[in-house]
Amino acid sequence: MRIHRSTTLAAAAAVAAGLLGAGTAQAAPARPDLVVTKVTWAPQSVAAGQQLAFSATIKNQGTAATPADVIHGVGFQVDGKLRTWSDYVTWSLAPGESTTVVASGGPTGSSTWTATTGTHEILAYVDDAGRIAESNESNNRTKTTFTVAAKPTMTTSLRGLTSYSTFPAVPGKTGIASYLSGTGYGACFVGGRVVPGTEKSFGTYGAGNTDYYYSGPFSQSGKVEVPARATSATSAEINLGEIYKWHYGDPEYLLDCAAGQTPDFTRWHVTKLTTNRWTVSDTTWGGNLLATATATLDVDLPL
Known part of the structure; x- marks a missing residue:
């Protein structure tokens, strides 16, 4: 029986190419990655009854810029409950770029939270509404604690x-x-x-x-x-x-x-x-x- 050598070599080459391709990793697409690097509040010396204004510094540590004209929202939670948010930043952040946002609204219509006595946990959550596709969606939250003194008497x-x-x-x-x-x-x-x-x-x-x-x-x-x-x-x-x-x-x-x-x-x-x-x-x-x-x-x- 006559064997067509050229056909056999072509088939072998195709199999080899397929095996080589299967072992080659595909490059991940460039995407932004937003994180919160700092959470602050004012005034820093807090007494019960004061109105606290929260702010956060957010950073794009990804490999692509964030989209322009899209809200870079940040929610501020106190003791696990949403109190205020920032929703006015809509400009693009380049890779490595940071900006600081201040609370501009909230569920009650106020951009501040009335402090109560005790130690509280504040959590800032960037891209809280999921408007921006990121390379890592699990690193958007940062939290810290602060203490509110009893209202001074006089x-x-x-x-x-x-x-x-x-x-x-x-x-x-x-x-x-x-x-x-x-x-x-x-x-x-x-x-x-x-x-x-x-x-x-x-x-x-x-x-x-x-x-x-x-x-x-x-x-x-x-x-x-x-x-x-x-x-x-x-x-x-x-x-x-x-x-x-x-x-x-x-x-x-x-x-x-x-x-x-x-x-x-x-x-x-x-x-x-x-x-x-x-x-x-x-x-x-x-x-x-x-x-x-x-x-x-x-x-x-x-x-």
Whole structure:
């Protein structure tokens, strides 16, 4: 029998080529790989009741850029429950590139979480909605722990026209803002004396500040910056000129005095002092309310 050698050699070559191909690894396609390299929160010194803003640094450690115009979402979980998220980064990250995102929303509509006392676990999860195909989908989460102190308590009292407050020490500087409230009175005067029977209540008035960052015309009234670790503070004087501001210094709109009589304020019967303690930041406007103290008063202040 005649054997066709050329056909046999061709078949052998095909088998050899097939065997060689089966043993050759195919190159993996280039893909991005997102990871969280850092999780932070602000303010760093946390007390119960404060609003915490979470942020995370994400990095593309893959071999291809992430797609543009696709949300690079990050979810922030506290103790296993989703609290806030970031969903505004849509630009492409090249291999090796990092960016820091800040929470911009959440399930309740807020971009912050109200801190509660105790030690908590925070977990940041990049590409939380699975919008981006990655080479490794199992390394998107990073977690750490932080501790929230009990809400600081404080006391306050009126000393002259200043407030004196005591409170627990905290690591950072804080601000005190004090506010007086009570009833204003006025009367008709003749020769510097009150005409009997003409004194009248003008209603509730206030003076001082409740917000440490208020920047109005009486911005320093009742306020003081408190150094870190201090345990007491005396505020600036509460400016009683604010009482006149309420009616532009003209009580005649509220009094019907006879000819020859002059309407004016007589006294301010103060019934309450409220003092708020705020966190203070050198880099951002505003702060967080740490504590509030009130004192019941029964004091007449001359106006």
